[in-house]
Amino acid sequence: MFGMKWLVDHGAMPKERLEENYASYVGGLLRTLRFGTAEAHGRAEMMEFNYLVENGALSHAAGRYRIDYARMPGRDCRAREGAVADGSQRRPGSHRSLVSEIQQHAGRVEKRARGSGR
Numbered sequence: 001m002f003g004m005k006w007l008v009d010h011g012a013m014p015k016e017r018l019e020e021n022y023a024s025y026v027g028g029l030l031r032t033l034r035f036g037t038a039e040a041h042g043r044a045e046m047m048e049f050n051y052l053v054e055n056g057a058l059s060h061a062a063g064r065y066r067i068d069y070a071r072m073p074g075r076d077c078r079a080r081e082g083a084v085a086d087g088s089q090r091r092p093g094s095h096r097s098l099v100s101e102i103q104q105h106a107g108r109v110e111k112r113a114r115g116s117g118r
Helices: 003-007 015-033 040-054 094-115
Strands: 058-061 064-067
Touching: 003 015, 015 040, 015 064, 040 058
Parallel strands: none
Antiparallel strands: 058 064
């Protein structure tokens, strides 16, 4: 989630699909939370869900969830600075190879999808 905006900013994902990707991400959170928080993965998802609610990116009314896309994380993404999950730093400029790899993979996936009639 935090990296989606960074990927858009670096041309690896189309800007036009950012909201769709955020909605898909939130759907994945809800799907995972159905199974509870007995394991670490479920607890981590609950933490992300709570973060979104507490920061106004996600709200619930009349039995439905609403996403406020302007409040979704990523505006000040640490990935922009090259931070990785373990706290170490990537080499300056290494994001270019990551973006290139993601773009190539996305192109292959899209080509396969067109070929299969989807």
